[in-house]
Amino acid sequence: MWLLPLASGAFAASAFAQSSVTLYGVIDAGITYVNNSGGKGLIAAQSGVAQGSRWGVKGGEDLGGGTKAVFQLENGFNVFTGRLGQGGLEFGRQAYVGLSDSGWGTVTLGRQYDPIVDLVQPATMNGNWGALFSHANDIDNSDNGFRVNNAIKYVTPNFAGLSAEIMYAMGGVAGKLAQKSTIAGGLSYTNGPLYLGAAYFYAKDPALQFADGNFVANSYAGNLGLTPGSSNGMGAFGYVGAPTSMRVIGVGGTYAIGSALLGLNYTNTRYTDATGVSGNTAMFSNYEAWGQYSMSAATILAAGYTFTQGSTGYNSVKPKYHQVNLLADYSLSKRTDVYLMGVYQHAAGGAMADIYDGFPAGESGTSVQVAARVGIRHKF
Numbered sequence: 001m002w003l004l005p006l007a008s009g010a011f012a013a014s015a016f017a018q019s020s021v022t023l024y025g026v027i028d029a030g031i032t033y034v035n036n037s038g039g040k041g042l043i044a045a046q047s048g049v050a051q052g053s054r055w056g057v058k059g060g061e062d063l064g065g066g067t068k069a070v071f072q073l074e075n076g077f078n079v080f081t082g083r084l085g086q087g088g089l090e091f092g093r094q095a096y097v098g099l100s101d102s103g104w105g106t107v108t109l110g111r112q113y114d115p116i117v118d119l120v121q122p123a124t125m126n127g128n129w130g131a132l133f134s135h136a137n138d139i140d141n142s143d144n145g146f147r148v149n150n151a152i153k154y155v156t157p158n159f160a161g162l163s164a165e166i167m168y169a170m171g172g173v174a175g176k177l178a179q180k181s182t183i184a185g186g187l188s189y190t191n192g193p194l195y196l197g198a199a200y201f202y203a204k205d206p207a208l209q210f211a212d213g214n215f216v217a218n219s220y221a222g223n224l225g226l227t228p229g230s231s232n233g234m235g236a237f238g239y240v241g242a243p244t245s246m247r248v249i250g251v252g253g254t255y256a257i258g259s260a261l262l263g264l265n266y267t268n269t270r271y272t273d274a275t276g277v278s279g280n281t282a283m284f285s286n287y288e289a290w291g292q293y294s295m296s297a298a299t300i301l302a303a304g305y306t307f308t309q310g311s312t313g314y315n316s317v318k319p320k321y322h323q324v325n326l327l328a329d330y331s332l333s334k335r336t337d338v339y340l341m342g343v344y345q346h347a348a349g350g351a352m353a354d355i356y357d358g359f360p361a362g363e364s365g366t367s368v369q370v371a372a373r374v375g376i377r378h379k380f
Contacts, residue, residue, distance in 0.1 A: 018062040023380075025055035029079045030339075030375020032132075036353075036368070037361035046360045047079040050130040050329075050339055050377050054085075054093055066102040086147070087212025094147070105156045112151045115165050115186035116250050116267070117144045119197035123252025123265040125290040125304040129327050132341050132373060135286040136308040136321040137236040137357050138214055140248050140267040141201070142286075146213020148182050148203075161190045171204065180209045193256035200249055206271075207242035215242070235354025235363050239282045239312050239319060241275035252288075259294040263304075280314040290325065302327040310349070319351035335380065341373040 028051050034042045047053045056074030063069060074093035076085030086092025096110030121127035126134040126143045134143035151169040164187050171180030186199030207215040214237060252265030267286045274282035290304025308321040326342040346368050347353040353369035354362070361371070 019059065021057055021059035023055070023057055025380050026051045026053060026377065027079050027380075028053050028375060028377045030373050032360045032371060032373040034355075034361035035370040036364040036366060038363065039365035042361045044360045045080045046373070046375075047081075048076070048085070049132050049341070049373055049375055052076050052085065052093065052131075053079045056091075056094070060100070063099075068100050069097070070100050070106065070108065071097040089212060092147070092212065096151075096153075098153075102157065105154060108153050110151065111147050111149050112153050112167070113144055114141070114148050114151075114167055114182070114201050115184045115199035116141055116201045116248050118165060119186040119188045119199045120250035120252045120265060120267065122195060123197055123254050123263050124288060125263065125302065125306075125325055128261075128263075128292070129302060129329075130341070131356060131359060132343055132371060133290075133304065133306075133325040133327075134356055135267065135288065135306055136284070136310075136323070136345075137354060139236045139240075139284045139308070140250065140269045140286060141214070142250065142265075142267060146210035146215070148184075149209070151182070163188055169203075169209075171209070178204050180205045182209065194253065195255075196251075196253040198251040201247065203246045205244065206246040235352070235357040236284060236308065236310060236319065236321065237357060238363075239274060239310060239317065240271045243271035243275075243282070244273040246271055260291060261293075262291045264289050274312060275314060277314050280312060282310065282312045284308055284310045292327075298331045300327075300329045302329075310351075318349040320348040321351065321353070322346045322348070323355070336376070336378045338376050339374070341371075341375075343371045345369050 028048045030046060030049060032044050032046045054074055054076050056072060058072035060068045060070040072094050073091045075091050076093045077083065078085060094111060096108040096112050098106060098108030100106040121142050124142050131143050138145040148169045150172060151167055153165060153167045155165040156163050166185040169182035173179040182203040184201040188197040203209055247270045248267060250267040254261055254263040265288050269284045271282040274280045286306060286308050288304060288306040292300055292302035294300050304325040306323045310319040323343065323345045327339060329337055329339040331337040343355050345353045345355050353364040353367055355369050355371050357363060
């Protein structure tokens with residue numbers, strides 16, 4: 001990243017205020033192979049897997065007394081086509097402004113990540129190495145498949161390694177305060193090599209509220225119901241449709257031992273009135289263990305396993321997904337690396353394998369799906 005100090009007064013109202021803006025970005029490109037997408041093999045040029053391709057600006061203004069104004073605008077894009085990501089939004093990844101104080105914490109308003117992403121994602125393999133390693137279809141949003149609009153977030157200062165955050169997003173529907181709203185919160189603790197995070201997330205009308213995220217490709221199943229033993233061609237989200245609410249609880253942690261980093265996490269996600277069926281609750285529990293080891297200053301190897309166990313009230317369907325993740329990463333410099341990824345998923349309980357529906361491929365025609373990727377990433 002390049003820090004661009006701005007002259008005092010150039011972008012500040014006061015001649016005594018000090019402002020700074022950082023321009024940054026990531027360009028991630030590669031080739032992904034999937035053995036079975038709707039019964040056929042697929043080779044695709046794909047942008048943003050280890051990290052979403054992006055550029056952004058962030059900065060602040062010192063207001064004195066330990067208080068400063070802060071902001072961040074972050075754009076996602078496809079490096080192969082030049083198209084905007086996140087449903088075509090100009091700043092679809094993040095867009096917020098707020099105030100930060102060393103004594104009382106930080107308040108921000110705008111389009112933001114939720115506490116599951118902020119606090120639990122750091123303990124996941126996908127949070128460290130990309131979306132291909134997400135829990136089945138990112139069913140719990142631990143891979144930030146969507147962001148939260150109209151959000152107000154408060155993060156406390158760090159107290160001896162402990163911090164907390166809360167979020168509330170307004171639905172903006174006249175006379176219906178709860179409709180399309182979100183409430184969430186969580187805690188994190190850091191002590192040397194140890195990191196722990198836990199979070200709670202609850203959203204009303206998620207298919208409407210997060211229409212540019214994971215629900216885009218899946219909400220059309222909302223009132224179709226389910227075919228017994230079938231996920232309607234959309235992996236785990238095929239059992240969800242357009243629910244009335246989404247609730248996620250997540251916990252996780254990492255521990256560094258020499259050149260190794262070990263991670264564990266658990267999430268439980270509940271969708272109420274799933275697939276448009278009143279009283280139908282779809283639940284998914286994810287159990288993940290992973291680790292990485294630095295073979296040298298330039299080479300990292302990583303591996304992980306995730307078990308996803310689902311259940312639905314409708315037809316008593318119980319999909320299951322076993323997923324093995326592998327990675328090798330080699331740094332060419334501090335800002336450029338090349339990587340090789342592999343994922344094997346085996347589905348059970350009548351489900352078809354689907355590593356991440358539409359990213360880059362559709363559901364497998366069998367209970368097994370394999371994906372491999374080679375890519376290059378540059379940060380600036």
